[in-house]
Amino acid sequence: MNPYQICFSRLNRAALIPFFVIGDPSYDVSLQLVKAAVDAGADILELGIPFSDPVADGPTIQKADLRALKAGITPAKALQFIREITAYKPIPIGLLVYYNLLVQYGTERFLQDFKKAGGTSVLVADLSIDDAEEIALPAKNAGLETVFMATPNTPDERLRRIAEKTTGFIYTVSLLGTTGEREALSNAVRPLVARLKRLTDKPVCVGFGISTPQHACEVARAGADGVIIGSRIVKFIEETPDNPDKMQENIRRFLLEVRTALPSKSPKGTSNS
């Protein structure tokens, strides 16, 4: 079993997956915050390497990328960061990266180094399954899992292909749009998760726009195996720029709230509708 399968099978609820941009707002503070998230009960971490042109991201994560770049974060430093996190506590780590950063480092070499640092999976934001061969073999050779995105406008036939190419989990995008907080959970989530569950046994984690414990709870009830929360967490960093302890406390408290709100899965064999 891969680290995700172990994680999902142990939990009797949806996995809690916070997202951070590595090095936001600085290497040291970011390390402090991610460790705090692990201590607050994150089951999996989704970490991003900052990029100058993050087209899949809304304003909150764009600003986080800029802060991290200003702090001098490079792919090499990001790998060092991941080593420090996995040394602190073993936890599955999914990487979210824009393709050009891999291309410049060398995809094969980067994935080998990421595996050595303790990483679990890689998701390239701007690489679709049509070009899966550019990432799938290097990931396999490095011993990493692959994660691909599915969106509300992805047709069934393509969802099947996405499931086939995915060895980690399917990153299910809850809405048409970029990352960012939303008032209400998109009503595309439930049908998309249902479609995926009908088409595949691969784990389904939902992200984009999940901003409150209530949203997380709804996503879990829709049948997701994991809930990814990015912009809401990154926003805590933006909100108190000069006070790392406050950031940490806000993130810790928020993650505890979300974890408490996540419903237990119904025992196997019974309906959870």
Added chain:
Amino acid sequence: MKSKGRFGPFGGYYVPEVLIPALEEIEAAFEQFRQDPNFLKDLNALYTDYAGRPTPLYHARRFSEAVGFIVYLKREDLLHGGAHKINNTLGQGLLARYMGKTKLIAETGAGQHGLATAIVGALFGMETKIFMGATDVARQNVNVHKMKLLGAEVIPVEGGTGTLKDAINEALRYWTAHVEDTFYLFGTAGGPHPYPTIVRHFQEPIGREARQQCLEKAGRLPDIVTACVGGGSNAIGIFSGFLNDPQVQLVGVEGGGKGLHTTQHCATLCTGTVGVLHGARTYLLQDENGQIRDTECISAGLDYPGVGPEHAYLKETGRARYVSVCDEEVLDTFFLFSRMEGILPALESTHALAWLWQQKGLLPPETIAIANLSGRGDKDIDIVEHHRPLTARFL
């Protein structure tokens, strides 16, 4: 997607999954309508009666005399809107219409593509949003004003350096949230497949006409065809007419800004390295980690750290060569050319003229060169005035 849209190792469609269905839809519609007799009839009527095609090929006698060889100008500056951009926006706008889309979005640098999109939005009665970097909004305010007069909404983009790259980022982001009813009218021969192929297709009349006109006027093919290259749409348009004529040299001229020894330029093919940006594998200006660099150039329309993937391929195969000229040379040429030919050239197009000026005395007198005069320079008079005030020069 039926095709991967590769030009050798370049091109492709490296985009988030959410955009794939929209790109597939556009690819399918383009393949369907490009040969459709009704579509072609509509497009040709618009090219002729609305935009002003064919454009003349003009023998620039005084400029020719000064450089010592024969220079023809392909007068895309005479088109409606003042630049070649209308060729593409009429084509894609009509495609959007045939697809039943009701809303257009576009990015713009100098504002010429934004203006050409606003024109087509008005013509077809489509709601139009133009994304434009905040720096470009400030330096191209005449075009901003024109777009607004035509009924388009201009959205200033603050991120990055506030130039074309940032406008494309923001347009792509907007599109991911509105793919269902919105057509992204991409302006340059770059971005994800199928755009490089579509934009080239709708710019091909430039090269087709220029080749025919040169044969008629000069009795033979030109020796040199030159055009400025930012993203590269006007250049691919004119080059496309001569790709199968190996004796014709193709020269793309990039923005050398403050000089290639600085970082203040946008000479992507001359100095860049291969990477992936805005959906395509192509040459980029980037640092060693793959972060995209800031660019700078007197000409907003060339101020972009990437380039269309077909140009990357033409460079790699040696079919075209790419050079650069710096801001000061462009300004020198702008003044002398304006006063020699009675034409204010766009600063973008002036790059091609400045490269020809550099060849002064170096080529045999019977040499025939065609420069694509891709746009007119009215939009640039404030910039020129800022760098070289008339009061200081001529009073």
